[in-house]
Amino acid sequence: MNMLAVIKSNSLVIGALTAAVTATAALSAPAQAWEPTKPVTFIVPAGTGGGADQMARFIQGVIAKNNLMAQPLVVVNKGGGAGAEGFLEVKKGKGEPHTLVITLSNVFTTPLGTGIPFNWTELTPVSMLALDQFVLWVNASSPYKTAAEYIEAVKAGDEKTFKMGGTGSKQEDQIITVALQRTTTPKHFTYLPYQGGGAVATQLVGGHITSSVNNPIEAVSHWKAGTLRPLCIFDAERSAYTQKITADMAWSDIPTCKESGVDVQYQMLRGIFTSPEATPEQVAYYVDLFAKVMATDDWKGFMQNGAFNQKTMSGDDFRSWLTATEDTHRTLMSEAGFLAKKATN
Amino acid sequence: MIAGSRGNGGACVEEISSLMQGFAVALTPFNLLLMAIGITLGVIIGVLPGLGGANGVAILLPLTFSMSPTSAIIMLSCIYWGALFGGAITSVLFNIPGEPWSVATTFDGHPMARQGRADEALVAAFTSSFVGAFVAVLMITFMAPIVARFALQFGPAEFFAVFFLTFASFIGMSKGSPFKVIAAMCLGFALGAVGLDKMTGTLRLTFGHDELLSGFDFLIAVIGLFGIGEILTSIEDGLKFQGAHAKMRLSSVLTTWRKLLPYWATSIRSCLVGCWMGITPGGATPASFMAYGLAKRFSPNGKNFGKGEIEGVIAPETAAHAAGTSALLPMITLGIPGSPTAAVLLGGLMIWGLQPGPMLFVEQKEFVWGLIASMYLGNIAGLIIVLTCVPLFASILRIPFAIIAPVILVVCAIGAYTVHNSMFDVWMMLVFGIIGYIFNKLEYPLAPLVLAIVLGDKAEEGFRQALLSSQGDLSIFFSNWLVGSIMGLGIVLLTWPLISGLFAMLTRRNATKLADSGAAGE
Numbered sequence: 001m002n003m004l005a006v007i008k009s010n011s012l013v014i015g016a017l018t019a020a021v022t023a024t025a026a027l028s029a030p031a032q033a034w035e036p037t038k039p040v041t042f043i044v045p046a047g048t049g050g051g052a053d054q055m056a057r058f059i060q061g062v063i064a065k066n067n068l069m070a071q072p073l074v075v076v077n078k079g080g081g082a083g084a085e086g087f088l089e090v091k092k093g094k095g096e097p098h099t100l101v102i103t104l105s106n107v108f109t110t111p112l113g114t115g116i117p118f119n120w121t122e123l124t125p126v127s128m129l130a131l132d133q134f135v136l137w138v139n140a141s142s143p144y145k146t147a148a149e150y151i152e153a154v155k156a157g158d159e160k161t162f163k164m165g166g167t168g169s170k171q172e173d174q175i176i177t178v179a180l181q182r183t184t185t186p187k188h189f190t191y192l193p194y195q196g197g198g199a200v201a202t203q204l205v206g207g208h209i210t211s212s213v214n215n216p217i218e219a220v221s222h223w224k225a226g227t228l229r230p231l232c233i234f235d236a237e238r239s240a241y242t243q244k245i246t247a248d249m250a251w252s253d254i255p256t257c258k259e260s261g262v263d264v265q266y267q268m269l270r271g272i273f274t275s276p277e278a279t280p281e282q283v284a285y286y287v288d289l290f291a292k293v294m295a296t297d298d299w300k301g302f303m304q305n306g307a308f309n310q311k312t313m314s315g316d317d318f319r320s321w322l323t324a325t326e327d328t329h330r331t332l333m334s335e336a337g338f339l340a341k342k343a344t345n
Numbered sequence: 346m347i348a349g350s351r352g353n354g355g356a357c358v359e360e361i362s363s364l365m366q367g368f369a370v371a372l373t374p375f376n377l378l379l380m381a382i383g384i385t386l387g388v389i390i391g392v393l394p395g396l397g398g399a400n401g402v403a404i405l406l407p408l409t410f411s412m413s414p415t416s417a418i419i420m421l422s423c424i425y426w427g428a429l430f431g432g433a434i435t436s437v438l439f440n441i442p443g444e445p446w447s448v449a450t451t452f453d454g455h456p457m458a459r460q461g462r463a464d465e466a467l468v469a470a471f472t473s474s475f476v477g478a479f480v481a482v483l484m485i486t487f488m489a490p491i492v493a494r495f496a497l498q499f500g501p502a503e504f505f506a507v508f509f510l511t512f513a514s515f516i517g518m519s520k521g522s523p524f525k526v527i528a529a530m531c532l533g534f535a536l537g538a539v540g541l542d543k544m545t546g547t548l549r550l551t552f553g554h555d556e557l558l559s560g561f562d563f564l565i566a567v568i569g570l571f572g573i574g575e576i577l578t579s580i581e582d583g584l585k586f587q588g589a590h591a592k593m594r595l596s597s598v599l600t601t602w603r604k605l606l607p608y609w610a611t612s613i614r615s616c617l618v619g620c621w622m623g624i625t626p627g628g629a630t631p632a633s634f635m636a637y638g639l640a641k642r643f644s645p646n647g648k649n650f651g652k653g654e655i656e657g658v659i660a661p662e663t664a665a666h667a668a669g670t671s672a673l674l675p676m677i678t679l680g681i682p683g684s685p686t687a688a689v690l691l692g693g694l695m696i697w698g699l700q701p702g703p704m705l706f707v708e709q710k711e712f713v714w715g716l717i718a719s720m721y722l723g724n725i726a727g728l729i730i731v732l733t734c735v736p737l738f739a740s741i742l743r744i745p746f747a748i749i750a751p752v753i754l755v756v757c758a759i760g761a762y763t764v765h766n767s768m769f770d771v772w773m774m775l776v777f778g779i780i781g782y783i784f785n786k787l788e789y790p791l792a793p794l795v796l797a798i799v800l801g802d803k804a805e806e807g808f809r810q811a812l813l814s815s816q817g818d819l820s821i822f823f824s825n826w827l828v829g830s831i832m833g834l835g836i837v838l839l840t841w842p843l844i845s846g847l848f849a850m851l852t853r854r855n856a857t858k859l860a861d862s863g864a865a866g867e
Binding site: 048050057116163190194209222340 | 400407496498500501541542544545546547555558559560675680682685688691695696698700701702703704705765810816
């Protein structure tokens with residue numbers, strides 16, 4: 001109860017003090033290394049229980065367990081409007097360094113798809129933690145053994161008879177589906193949006209959809225149980241994890257889509273941003289903090305469980321990666337007709 | 346006992362021995378301590394509106410990283426049980442549902458408190474909760490694999506059918522004018538539609554206001570409509586509150602238990618509804634509403650529902666707890682959460698390095714059976730803790746209402762703020778309060794409005810997914826026995842007033858015809 005009360009009152013105080021801190025931050029000279037002086041709010045632009053939420057709460061646990069930060073990290077879910085609520089909140093807190101946000105691909109897709117007034121360049125990028133993989137899955141009782149076979153079947157079948165299930169609408173799963181359709185012309189998938197990746201995997205096991213592009217962690221248990229079959233991974237190279245998952249296959253045994261003749265690549269950003277106009281000292285502090293998190297064994301185990309691509313970067317590399325990736329999203333989404341009409345406000 | 350009916354003796358013995366091992370894992374002093382802490386925290390979380398079980402578990406999740414997975418899940422699931430128990434307390438005492446699934450408990454629980462029977466209502470609520478949970482745990486213990494396979498048959502059309510059934514049972518069974526119910530429900534659908542359209546990923550009905558991005562949260566609506574609305578009504582009544590002479594004796598537990606026994610049929614029916622809705626996963630909220638509606642239909646005292654009928658407390662509480670508990674089954678076996686709290690627990694499993702899904706029962710036997718054993722123990726511990734506190738809870742009503750009303754108002758405001766950490770929600774809560782007051786005055790029912798806000802977007806999602814996959818063909822809702830029978834049942838319930846009216850007319854006509862022919866024959 002006490003614990004709860006403390007956390008609650010802290011998050012109340014954060015809002016109230018924002019203005020005061022903005023004023024003092026402008027006055028204080030950034031001569032020595034910066035450190036948080038009050039609890040840091042860690043915004044998750046998604047609901048509780050999803051991939052971003054899990055990662056945020058895991059990081060919170062790792063930081064607390066290893067005493068990596070003197071101040072507590074408070075996770076707050078702001079998932080309204082496909083994450084728009086969370087991003088707008090961070091954008092509003094200009095010069096407030098005690099706010100972090102963990103992003104997924106919705107940092108690109110939400111503003112493009114909904115037209116809300118937000119762009120990632122309005123935040124301060126901190127680090128890329130990892131890239132989440134996508135795998136093309138079919139039901140294990142289906143006849144398709146390779147991605148090429150499956151794509152051929154879609155091409156040969158009637159229009160829209162193949163159902164692709166995915167998380168959300170106009171987000172990463174549907175973008176991959178649209179990219180896949182380049183290889184199935186003139187045929188299209190019927191895309192069915194669901195609330196979460198776990199539900200998508202289960203619907204595939206139940207035979208209500210014909211394929212999915214679930215993240216590894218969402219489908220691995222069904223793979224082990226022999227009810228789902230991976231066809232290819234949407235990365236440039238095969239996964240680095242060679243530990244056997246089923247009797248005869250490891251993540252590294254799944255061919256890339258490209259080597260199966262389906263030239264589609266997509267990965268999802270798991271990155272950290274902070275408020276607009278954060279000073280270099282503040283960014284440096286957080287980059288260092290997350291480097292420490294990523295050095296723990298707990299983190300490595302977490303990466304392996306989810307078969308993440310452990311690419312990390314920060315600073316200028318990260319910025320140029322973000323710019324390039326945003327362009328990719330804009331191209332894919334405009335091809336698919338997903339871009340919001342120019343917002344009226 | 347339930348095991349016997351399955352006709353699979355060999356497997357049962359195995360399950361019982363696994364369960365015994367589970368008890369051995371769960372029954373360490375440390376775990377028992379965690380259980381007590383978890384239940385107490387959960388009850389507090391359940392009492393505070395806004396701070397739901399999902400939030401509570403999410404906030405405490407990082408604390409558990411240094412524990413073993415089994416201890417961690419025992420503590421977190423006990424918070425969950427505690428929240429399920431606790432949700433009933435404020436519903437009964439103040440007409441403020443602490444949790445979505447206790448909305449239906451207010452219908453009869455609060456009138457009972459107003460009649461000075463708060464202790465009776467609380468004992469009934471807690472006991473029914475326990476019964477519901479216990480039956481659900483028995484089902485998880487012995488039927489998990491079968492049930493998991495059943496859950497796999499649920500596609501979009503089946504989901505829509507379940508929600509349709511819930512709505513239909515409300516319209517067909519309402520006491521007042523069905524048109525008022527439909528009007529309230531439509532307002533709820535409209536409010537539920539605000540925000541992101543999940544099927545197309547575009548914003549709707551936000552009119553360019555960022556505050557409306559996340560739509561109207563159900564909790565805000567409930568806190569306002571019920572909590573603030575109730576306070577406004579009470580103020581009009583001159584701050585009188587007819588609960589002050591509530592008894593404070595522990596013996597009321599025994600007398601209430603005796604009163605509960607005749608309602609075994611309602612209990613069984615509610616357990617079935619609850620287990621079914623928990624697995625599918627419709628969730629605890631529709632389960633509680635559906636069980637209440639069914640109890641009203643089948644009870645000989647159906648007319649008195651809403652005026653303080655104990656059966657109206659038993660039905661929703663049993664179903665809500667049965668659903669809340671069985672919601673963990675699809676989480677363990679399939680990796681899909683049956684409730685928001687289950688979704689957070691699911692995240693916890695992954696953080697502890699466990700992979701929820703079909704292999705969990707095979708790979709992590711000790712963990713799974715420890716968890717199941719803790720469900721038995723946690724619910725027993727929870728029942729004892731909350732029952733001993735009944736006099737304490739009931740005595741809250743002795744505080745003059747003039748003092749308690751401002752406190753409730755503040756707690757409601759904090760609760761509303763907590764949901765999204767947003768001041769806008771607090772204002773919305775007050776607006777909903779005024780709406781609630783007006784609804785009361787004009788005798789429009791609040792429950793259908795709330796139900797539509799909670800389930801409206803899920804029903805819409807199921808409907809549109811189904812039509813997408815059938816490419817617009819409505820016959821998908823009758824394409825197999827499962828969805829066809831649920832939809833059929835829904836249509837019967839929806840048109841029940843018409844059917845029964847027609848039936849009565851026909852029998853009357855036949856009777857006159859018979860009488861006529863009889864007269865002619867003479």
